[in-house]
Amino acid sequence: MAKFNLFTEESNRSPLSRLWRKFKANHPALVGLWLFIALALLALLAPLLAPYGIDQQHADALLLPPSWHDEGNVNFILGTDDLGRDVLSRLMRGATYTFGLSIVAALLTTLMGVVLGTLAGCSQGFKSSLLNHLLDITLAIPSLLLAIIIIAILGPGLFNTVWAIIFALLPQYIHSIRNLVVEELNKDYISAFRLDGANRWQLIVRGVLPNIYEHIVVIFTLALSTAILDIAALGFLKLGAQPPTTEWGAMLAENLGLIYLAPWTVGLPGALLFLSVLATNLVGDGLRDALQARKAD
Numbered sequence: 001m002a003k004f005n006l007f008t009e010e011s012n013r014s015p016l017s018r019l020w021r022k023f024k025a026n027h028p029a030l031v032g033l034w035l036f037i038a039l040a041l042l043a044l045l046a047p048l049l050a051p052y053g054i055d056q057q058h059a060d061a062l063l064l065p066p067s068w069h070d071e072g073n074v075n076f077i078l079g080t081d082d083l084g085r086d087v088l089s090r091l092m093r094g095a096t097y098t099f100g101l102s103i104v105a106a107l108l109t110t111l112m113g114v115v116l117g118t119l120a121g122c123s124q125g126f127k128s129s130l131l132n133h134l135l136d137i138t139l140a141i142p143s144l145l146l147a148i149i150i151i152a153i154l155g156p157g158l159f160n161t162v163w164a165i166i167f168a169l170l171p172q173y174i175h176s177i178r179n180l181v182v183e184e185l186n187k188d189y190i191s192a193f194r195l196d197g198a199n200r201w202q203l204i205v206r207g208v209l210p211n212i213y214e215h216i217v218v219i220f221t222l223a224l225s226t227a228i229l230d231i232a233a234l235g236f237l238k239l240g241a242q243p244p245t246t247e248w249g250a251m252l253a254e255n256l257g258l259i260y261l262a263p264w265t266v267g268l269p270g271a272l273l274f275l276s277v278l279a280t281n282l283v284g285d286g287l288r289d290a291l292q293a294r295k296a297d
Contacts, residue, residue, distance in 0.1 A: 019214060022290035029286020035279035042092060043100035050089040054246045058084035063262045081265050082258060090246040091268055097158065097247040098235075099276050102227040105165045109173050109227075110220050112166070117177025118204055121185065135178075138171035144230050151239045158247065161240040165227050176219050177212075184208045214291055221284030225277045232273050248273050 024030055042049070064080045065072045072079065078088040120135075138146070143165075150164035184190065185208065193207050234240030235249030243254060248269040255265035 019287075019290050022293045023286050026286045026289055029282050029289070032279040032282025032286065035275060036283055039095060039099050039276055039279060040103065043095040043103070046092040046096045050092045052086040052089040054085070054090050054093050055244050056085065056089075058086075060084075063258075065262070066264055078268060079262070079264050081255060081262065087265060087268060090251065091248070091272060094246040094248045094251060094269065095272070097241055097245060098228060098231055098249065098273070101158070101162055102165075102224055102231055102276075105162050105169070105227045105231070106220055106224040109166050109169045109223055110216065113170055113173030113177050113219075114209075114216060116170070117174040118181050118208070120174055120178040121181025121208075122200060122204070135171050135175045139175060143168040143172070143226055144233055147230050147234060148237075148239060151234060156239045156242060158241045158245060161231055161234050164234070165230050168230065169223050169226060173219060173223060177216070180212045180215055181208055184211055214287070218284055218287045218291065221280055221287065225280040225284070228273065228276050228280065 023033075058076075058080060061073060061076060061080050062084045063082055064076050066079045067074050067077045069079075076086050076088070078086075078091065080086055081090075141149075147161075147164040147168040150167055151160060154160040154164065181204075185203070190203060190207055193203055198206070231240060231247065232249030232252070235247040235251075236253045238250070238253060241247035241250040243250065251269040252266060255262070255269075259266045
């Protein structure tokens with residue numbers, strides 16, 4: 001009787017609650033989720049939390065090491081750069097540009113990818129074949145290289161970088177959503193919907209999308225990690241954010257000459273990039289494993 005009650009309780013859970021139950025059993029993924037939330041809050045609240053302005057200079061505190069160093073100063077917890085600017089404040093504001101704008105780019109890519117991928121999945125005949133060939137050609141180009149080509153057309157800058165990342169990630173997103181839609185349209189429950197007289201719009205909204213939204217979330221996390229790396233790479237190549245914008249990739253490029261004299265000015269932005277990508281990938285892997293475990297049940 002107890003086993004029956006447990007089975008009944010589990011079957012009565014919503015799909016999202018069952019997914020969360022599987023996800024939180026994965027401890028690395030849970031750690032990644034909390035780290036992801038912390039970075040998202042930092043990106044949102046950085047202008048309020050940063051102790052100094054990003055361009056505020058302190059002539060008497062040039063190249064101070066972090067506060068835990070013997071020569072450090074508690075007023076500058078993560079030290080200063082060669083112009084006396086507080087590294088902590090610049091890193092916090094950089095979270096808004098690197099991590100925050102990556103989320104914006106990934107969300108816009110998701111929205112556009114779902115719409116275009118669904119339309120592509122519903123197309124048939126010559127249109128479907130032509131679209132597949134175009135997507136295959138575009139997917140052969142790495143996303144960063146495609147973003148560089150777009151930046152060469154639009155010009156450097158943070159705003160253009162976001163659009164370059166969106167257009168660079170969009171073909172892969174359309175391809176993934178299209179495959180999911182085509183797979184769902186071939187299932188038996190869609191045939192039952194058709195027999196009930198459902199039109200194409202009802203098939204998509206009531207049938208296909210509710211059954212692929214979890215996969216869309218997983219694809220979003222993968223797109224987000226790519227967006228973080230691409231925005232930082234474009235900033236490092238001086239094609240993205242321009243000084244004095246405190247984007248983490250641009251900070252790496254700006255302080256690269258200080259790597260031996262003041263390694264914290266290079267190591268700390270690199271560490272935040274690593275943690276951002278790690279947290280996003282852990283969440284994505286955890287979601288994928290939770291989906292597979294839920295399907296196995």
